[in-house]
Amino acid sequence: MNVKEAIFARRTIRKFTQEIPREADLLDMIDCARVAAYGANMQPLKFRLITDAAETDAVFPHIKWAGYLPDGAPKEGERPKAYIAVYGDTDIRGGFETDAGAAVTSMMLDAVDLGLATCWLGAIDRDKISAVLNAPGNLKLLYLLAVGYPAQDSRIVEMKDDVKYYLDENGTINVPKRALKDILI
Ligand SMILES: Cc1cc2nc3c(=O)[nH]c(=O)nc-3n(C[C@H](O)[C@H](O)[C@H](O)COP(=O)(O)O)c2cc1C
Structure with a gap:
């Protein structure tokens, strides 16, 4: 698959099989974010894998899925078994949005190459999810990226x-x- 094929093949998926993505694949995605373009090369982002069932269950209720669909949220048996949380490290810099876009896009395209599907999640209750994930105070939760094998x-x-x-x-x-x-x- 070449880059253009991956760009066109990448689509947001919100229903997943219940197979947990391999940790090596999730780390491969983060490795692609690691080398993304960053303003002034500051590299202010940090990443956390969420694959523990207790944690995936705990974050799920704090996500809004598919705002345009009346019944777009994944049902039991379709929910993601993995997420990557994207944080901005305020000890490194204050503005993260553009950097996060480059990082998430790199991860999503690598996922396509790995046979995985993603859903970039911004309509999330950051306070509630941050409480679940319990990250250090200098890390500001920006996005979740749901990752899994597509079931739609x-x-x-x-x-x-x-x-x-x-x-x-x-x-x-x-x-x-x-x-x-x-x-x-
Ligand atoms: C910044 C951002 C935030 C998003 N947040 C959500 C979200 O909270 N829930 C959701 O279901 N989809 C979310 N999406 C996915 C978009 O709905 C999706 O990218 C758009 O419908 C276009 O579909 P495509 O990704 O297949 O091109 C988000 C996408 C972006 C770029």
């Missing part, structure tokens, strides 16, 4: 007049993307 399909469709993703009759997520001509100025 997703595909890009041409955008007509709405950005909202939707499920088709097969349960496949259809993700409208603007046409190339429409984003060129």
